Amino acid sequence: MLDSLMDWLVSTPINGLVLNYAWSWPTLESLHFLALCTLMGSLMIMDLRLIGFNRIIPLQAVHSLMPVAIVSFAINLITGLGFIFGDPHTYFANWAFWAKMLLVVLAGLNFLLYFTKVEPTILKLGPNEPTPMLAKAVGSLSLIFWFGVLSFGRLLPYLGTGGG
């Protein structure tokens, strides 16, 4: 099944777009790096506040950074798909790639937990009020998962044996 998926990925025009121009890959990489910075920057401010750092920030205000995180993630999803369309065989054969994807999924599930259980309670809290235990846990897990995504992403070419 993975083989037919890889065959399809390399048969698409996106594959040619990513591979046939010298500037495509470095452009995708630059965008991937820029958006990872804004993703991690916005997450650090939000998650650290959830954990209890810098309590003078109202939780409602810290929440205004959420669109930055979502747009940054969308950019990295799109540019990341560009890499996969360009060179699926290398990525799919690399265990570090799958570890990174697993962490992205875990971070997504953690976000769902935030969205359904944490956000409704914390938006009612006043300034300087301590956040509930669940909020601290979700904030900590978010930082662990996303810094894991970053580390596995950067180590991908050195950890896996996919060649390339």
Place this chain on the structure above:
Amino acid sequence: MGFLTWLEATQFPAEWVRSSIAGYPSMIALHALGMAIMVGLSLLLDLRILGWFAGIPLQSLRRFFGLAWIGFGINFFSGSFLFSAQATSYIVDWVFMTKMTLVLLGAVTAGFLQPAVAKVAPGAELSGGTKAVAGVAIVIWVVAIVMGRLTAYL
């Protein structure tokens, strides 16, 4: 050049970074981590200074700048190690040298903005000059990241 030639010939860190299993990957991973902390936080703090996310009190930015410097420290350390491995090639690479200049300028903007936002009274506005520095800082960081990535291609 004498110093750089010597540095590049050292067993540690230069040879360790070049040929050990852990050397280059560990330093490059730390470099990505420090980048996310320093540049990620700086970009968001600069946007706040420009007026975005106005609900976040300016007085709260000082502690995030403090965290950003930890990222800068990680990258000064990991970057020095990576530099040692190819010192004589990096020093004549204009893309790398442009990146280094921009990173130093970016650090200068953070060093200027951190005390500037700490001093502002609650409810008071930041000066136009402070906002201009934040705007310039965003451009500096964006170009620095792109140049840093392109260093791998030259």
